[in-house]
Amino acid sequence: MYNISLITGDGIGPEISESAISILETIHDKLDVKTKIISLEAGDAALKKYSKALPDETFESIKSSDACLKAPVGESAADVIVVLRRNLDLYANIRPAKSYPNTPSLRDDIDLVIVRENTEDLYTGQEFIVDDSAVALRVISEKASKRIAKHAFNTAIQRNQKKRVTCVHKSNVMRKTDGLFAKSCESIANEFPDIQFDQMYVDACSMNLIRQPEEFDVIVTTNLFGDILSDESSQVVGGLGMAPAANLGDDFGLFEPVHGAAFDIAGKQIANPTSFILSIKMMLEWLGNKNSDQNSISAAQTLEKIVLQVIESGITTKDVGGNMSTREFTKEITNRLVC
Numbered sequence: 001m002y003n004i005s006l007i008t009g010d011g012i013g014p015e016i017s018e019s020a021i022s023i024l025e026t027i028h029d030k031l032d033v034k035t036k037i038i039s040l041e042a043g044d045a046a047l048k049k050y051s052k053a054l055p056d057e058t059f060e061s062i063k064s065s066d067a068c069l070k071a072p073v074g075e076s077a078a079d080v081i082v083v084l085r086r087n088l089d090l091y092a093n094i095r096p097a098k099s100y101p102n103t104p105s106l107r108d109d110i111d112l113v114i115v116r117e118n119t120e121d122l123y124t125g126q127e128f129i130v131d132d133s134a135v136a137l138r139v140i141s142e143k144a145s146k147r148i149a150k151h152a153f154n155t156a157i158q159r160n161q162k163k164r165v166t167c168v169h170k171s172n173v174m175r176k177t178d179g180l181f182a183k184s185c186e187s188i189a190n191e192f193p194d195i196q197f198d199q200m201y202v203d204a205c206s207m208n209l210i211r212q213p214e215e216f217d218v219i220v221t222t223n224l225f226g227d228i229l230s231d232e233s234s235q236v237v238g239g240l241g242m243a244p245a246a247n248l249g250d251d252f253g254l255f256e257p258v259h260g261a262a263f264d265i266a267g268k269q270i271a272n273p274t275s276f277i278l279s280i281k282m283m284l285e286w287l288g289n290k291n292s293d294q295n296s297i298s299a300a301q302t303l304e305k306i307v308l309q310v311i312e313s314g315i316t317t318k319d320v321g322g323n324m325s326t327r328e329f330t331k332e333i334t335n336r337l338v339c
Contacts, residue, residue: 001034002066002287002296007058007080009071010043011261012271012326017071019273019330023280023303026334031299033284038065042080043073043261053079062254063088067283070256071276074263078125081247081256085118090247090254091144092151093118093223094282095230097213101312103238103320110237111161112216115152116226117181118247120144123223140177140222145184151248152185152220153192162217164196165189168205168225181222202229209233234258241272241319244279246286253286255279269325272317277307277333306336 004024008017017039024035040058047053053076062068062084073080084090093116099105126137152165167185169178182199189197200208202225208215209229213236221229234243240259247254257275265271281303288296310332316322317329324332 001036003038003064004035004283005038005040005062005065005068007040007042007062007068007070007073009261010045010074011072011263011266013043013071013073013261015266015269015271015326016257016273016276017069019326020069020071020276020280022330022334023277023337026337027284027299027303030338031295031302033293033296033299042070044076047076047079054083059084059087063252067252067287068254069276069279069283070254072257072259072261074261077260081254082123082125084254085247088249088252088254089119090249090252091117091119091147092246092248093226093230094155094246094248095226095233095258096244096278096282097230097233097237099237100242100308102314102316102322103242103311105238106210106236107214109214112213112233113155113159113218114226114230114233115148115155115218115220116230117144117148117221117223119223121223123227138174138177140181142180142184145181146188149185149188149220150191152218153188153195156195156218157192159217162196163194164198164217165192166205166216166219167197167199168202168219168221168229169199170202170225172201178222185220205229206232209236213237230258238320239272241275241317242278243275244282246279246282248286253283253290255283255286269327270318271326272319273326273330274307274311274317277330278304281307302337303333306333309336 096113099108099110120139128135169182171178171182243258281300284296284300
C-alpha cells in the first residue's frame with residue numbers, strides 16, 4: 001500500500017485533483033497497485049485560512065508519505081513548491097515533452113526530456129535593494145551541477161533513445177556561474193563514454209526547440225533556463241495541458257502538472273487533466289523502480305498507453321481541439337483501465 005499525499009491546490013486544482021483520485025482509485029481496484037490518498041491543503045486558499053501557504057501539518061504529512069502529487073496553486077506557488085523542493089532536497093526537475101496524435105504538436109516525432117537543476121540559481125530568492133537598485137544573487141555550485149548532470153546521463157541511459165545529453169547554459173556571458181555549470185557537466189560526461197555529449201547556448205537552444213525539436217534527447221540545464229525551456233518544449237508538443245513533471249530527490253518524489261492554476265477557467269470543467277494523469281504515470285514508474293514493484297511499472301505503462309489510445313481516437317479537451325469536459329475525458333481513461 002502506497003500512501004500518496006495530494007495537494008489539491010487552487011483554481012483548476014480541485015477539478016484535476018478529482019481526476020487524479022478517480023484514476024488512482026481505478027488503478028487500485030483493477031491493476032493491483034494499492035494506494036491510500038491523503039488530500040492536503042496548500043496554496044492561496046490555505047494562506048487565507050491558516051496564514052501560511054504551506055501549513056506545517058501539510059508538510060509533515062507529505063514527508064511521511066511515499067510520494068506526493070501536487071495540483072497547481074496560485075500566487076503563493078513559490079511558498080509551496082520552492083519550499084518543498086528545497087526542504088526535501090528534490091534537486092532534479094524532470095519535464096518530458098512528447099508528441100501525441102490529434103494535438104497541435106509542432107511535429108509527430110518529438111520525444112525529449114529536460115532535466116533541470118532544482119535547488120539553486122536565482123530561485124533561491126536571495127534578492128536585495130542596494131541604494132536605488134535591486135540585486136539578485138545567482139548561486140551555482142559544483143556539487144549541485146555534477147549531481148544534476150549525473151541524473152541527466154542516467155536518464156539518457158534509461159530512455160534508450162538517441163543517447164544524447166545536451167548541456168544548455170550561457171557561459172559566454174556568465175563566465176563564472178554558467179562556466180562552472182558547463183565544466184561540471186563536461187566532467188561528468190567523461191564518466192559516460194557511450195552517451196553523446198554536446199553543449200548549446202540557451203538562446204540557440206530556444207531557437208532549435210522550435211526549428212528542430214526532434215533532434216533533442218536529454219537537455220540538462222540550470223534552474224531558471226530549465227523553467228523557461230520546459231514551458232517552450234511543452235508548447236511545441238501541444239500546450240501545457242499535455243506536460244507532466246517530476247521533482248526528484250534521492251529518497252522522495254513530488255509529481256505535478258507543469259501548468260498553473262488557470263483561475264480564468266476554474267469551475268468550468270474544461271481543464272485538460274492529461275498533464276496530471278501523465279504525472280501519475282511518472283509517479284507509478286518512479287515508485288515501481290524505487291521499490292522493485294513490477295505491478296506499479298506495468299500500471300504506469302498501461303496508463304500511458306490508454307491516454308494515447310483515447311487521444312488517438314479524437315477524444316480530447318477544448319485546449320487541444322476537442323470538446324470533452326474534464327470529467328468526461330477522465331471517465332474515458334477510467335473506463336478503459338477497467339477493460
